[in-house]
Structures are given as structure tokens and as C-alpha cells.
Amino acid sequence: MKFTDSRIFQIALGFLVPILLLGAWQYASVTGYAAPNLLPPLTRIYGTFTDLLASGELGEHLWITLYRVFAGFVAGLAVALVLGILNGYFRFFRYLLDPMLQALRNIPSMAWVPLFILWLGIYETSKITLIAIGVFFPVYLNLLTGIISVDRKLIEVGWVHGYRGFRLIWHFFLPATLPSLVGGMRSGLSMGWMFVVAAEIMGASKGLGFLMTDGQTTGRPAIIMTSLILFAIFGKLTDMVMVWLGSKLLYWQTDLVTGKQQSA
Amino acid sequence: MEQTTLGSHLQIKKTAKRYGDKQVLQEVELEGKPGEFIAIVGRSGCGKSTLLRLVAGLEKASEGGIHIDGEEIRFIHPDTRVLFQDARLLPWKSVLENVRVGVKDGDIRKAEKALEQVGLSSRASEWPGVLSGGQRQRVALARALAGNPKLLLLDEPLGALDALTRIEMQQLIEQLWTEQRFTALLVTHDVAEAVQLADRVILIEQGKIAFDVKITLSRPREHNSDFAYFEKLILDRILIKEKAKSPSGNIGKNDNYTI
């Protein structure tokens, strides 16, 4: 195997440009090429980070944001599963509900905020609902298309072997639809992160999004950047969890790639 | 369960099939005796698959109907199985689990036995994706037979296989048919294959049964002069039509040729 084929090399290569950029950043801010009140040195960001962490403040903000994303994701996923399955399997419901959902999809996320605050107050419910809406659409759309475009030929195999109703769904439709559902869940999660920022910027007293606006109003860029970096890290981490979960759900595809055999 | 006759009695009664304005089949009348092996040949697009799908219950007849053991079928008959040209294995199930799909009570031992019959026990735990085309088709055959069908419908199941694999599969199908005595309806574009396997060969032309010949050769069949006789008989019958259709043909529009 060539050295360039090794996984470690490939991963290391992905870190190269970010590290160079960070180096240039640090250099520019300590030598004064960049105004420190706009581009604080990395060391200051790190200092801000450890200060916030030590005071327990950061943990609190991070925790509430993660909680909102999680709760919104679960709620959005649940509704998407119900409506996706209903509209996917029963044409009646599809004709009844899908046009309305497609229309609602076109409302920009921020446009919901005033209404939700009016209806649901400024506390958690309105934020989680907003995030749930963001999660809902990609999951719903992927699931619906997945169900509708399931290979008829495989369903015929189910029919000729006497599979009907629930058994047909469990053994044929569900596994055939799973890849698009997993894809939808992944984009739903990234929408969840987008919407949590929207929700927290609009009005919150806690959360990473709040921390950012706080940094902005008090003129502390290090705080803004700390939150940005945390968004990047936790967005990536949760996405990795999602990919891992997907590979468990789609075990047959994973095994085929890695060449493992299924244990009986 | 009755052990004397294991095959279904198949009756296709004055059956027609239209898709919109397109008449695909008309006045098809065919009887398959229990345990009989019938091959259907004909040019591409003549309606062979459509006929098979009607018998399978996957399509509804526009006129007439399909009767199995004296009863008209409305949907798929529980004792009918289909082997499609593409094996249609489920990528999310192992080879053995794919065979198990065909077992009526889900008993894994029956799946193992069916897989053994097609000689693929050693691949039981693998994914269908890693098998060759011929192996996949054997798994599909095991799946179809695992439910002890009384009527097996085969739609060009060997069409995509190489010549050697094809001969092996033909022998396997013949052997399993001999052992299990189900009624078989095989669609094929290969006249030699039809003569090799079938008790009767039926030719479909322009949506109608144009020709019906009993293959009186004893089994196992050798490729001798008698075999060649039947092969030529059927091929000539298909080709006469071709000549008649060509512009230089002088036979005109008459549909009824005798041989």
C-alpha cells in the first residue's frame, strides 16, 4: 500500500490547511497586522474559552443549546415519521396533506419566530418548536420520496411470497426506505443546528447563540469566535453520531463495503 | 396435504389483456395439467411476460380469467411462486434470510434445506451482493421452492446467464421439478431450452397462441436428431411468420399457417 493511501495520511491532510490558517491568524494578530479588537489572537480565544469553562458558564450555554437541538430533533423526527409514513403509504393522505406541507416548507425559518413567540411564549417551547420545524422538512421529504420510489420489483417479491400489510412493510418497505430516511435525518440534524442559532439569536438568555449576540453587543470578538468554534465542533460531533447510527441501521450496506459477514 | 398430485391444475380461459388501447393478449386458452412442464416461446414483446404475470396474479385480465385448481384467482395464489429474470434478492437480508422469505412458516431449517438443494449452503451467511449472477438466480430458485409451490412460473430466468451456468441451471430446474412435481410455466426466448425442459412448447404470436407442440422425447434429453427435429420444427414455425411479414413475402395477411 502506498503511503498516500493510508487513512492516517488522508486524515492528516484534511487538517493541513486549517492549521496553516490558524498559524497565519495567530501571527497576524500578535504582530499587529490585524486589529486585535476585530481578530483577537488565538491565545486570547483560548483564554476566553478556559475562563468561561472554569466559571461553568460555558457548560451551561452549551448544555442548553444541545438540549434544544436534541429535543427539537426528536420532536421533528417523530412528526416527520408519522406524516411521512402516512402520506407515503396512503395516497389519500398524500393528496390531502402533502400540498399544504409543501407550501409551508417555503416559509423562511425566521418568519415563524414572531408567531411562535406570540403563541408559545419566549421560553423553551417556542424555540424547540422552531427547531422541530427545521428538522421536520428534510426528514419528511426524504422519507416520503423514499417510500414512493421503493423498487416495485422488490415489493412484487413480497407479494408473490404472501407478504401483506404489516409484514410487507416490515420486511420490504421499511428496509428499502431506510437509506433515504437516514439521509433525511442527517440533513434534518444540520437544519436543527441552523434553527437553534436562529432561535437563540432572536431572544434567549442562555445558549451558544445567545453567547454570540452577547459577545457582539459587548464588543468581545473572542466570545463570538469561541461560540463559532463550539458550533463547528458540536455540529460535527453530532453529525458523526448520526453517521454512526445510520451505519448501524444500514448494516447490510456497511458490511458489504467492509466485507464482513453477517453473524447468524 | 394431498401427496398424489403436487402440481396445480392451471386453466387460462379465453383471457385477454389490454393496456389502454394496446391489445397485448387475446383469447388465450391454455390448460396445464398437474405436474406438467410448459414452455412459452415467442418473439420479444409478444406478451409472454404479460401472460405469466396474469397467471401470477400480478396483473388483472381484461377478459376471461385464470383458474387454479378450478378456482378463479383474484390475487396471488398462495401456492404459486415466480422466478423472475433478475433474481430480485433483498440486499438487506443474508442469502439464507432471502431464502427464508419463501418459507411459509418462517422455519429456518426449511430455508437451509432449500439452499442445500441448490448447492449453496456454504454461502448462507453472505450478502447477495457478493454472489455471481448464476448463484443469485440459484438463491432465487431456492427461495421460490422453499414454499413448496404447486405452480412455478419462470420468466426467462436464465436469460442473463452464460452458456455453461445456463446448462447447469437447466439441469437443476429439471431435477427439482422431477422431485417435487409442481406444475411449471417457463417463458424463454431460447427454443433449445424449451425443448430441453418442457413437456409442451407453446408459441405466442401477436397476442395469441399460434402453435402448441408436445415434446415426446424421453428424459433426460440428449441433443440427438429427435431433439433437433423438435427444435427445427418450432424454429421454422417462428421464422415462417418472419418471411411472411417481410415486404418480399407473397403470403399476405393470412394468420393461419399450418406446419
Ligand SMILES: Nc1ncnc2c1ncn2[C@@H]1O[C@H](COP(=O)(O)OP(=O)(O)O)[C@@H](O)[C@H]1O
Ligand atoms: N404495464 C404495461 N403498460 C403498458 N404496456 C405494457 C405493459 N407491460 C407490457 N406492455 C406491453 O405489452 C407488450 C408485451 O410485453 P411483454 O409481455 O413484456 O412481452 P415479452 O415478455 O413477450 O417480451 C409489449 O408491447 C409491452 O410494451
Ligand SMILES: [Mg+2]
Ligand atoms: Mg418478457
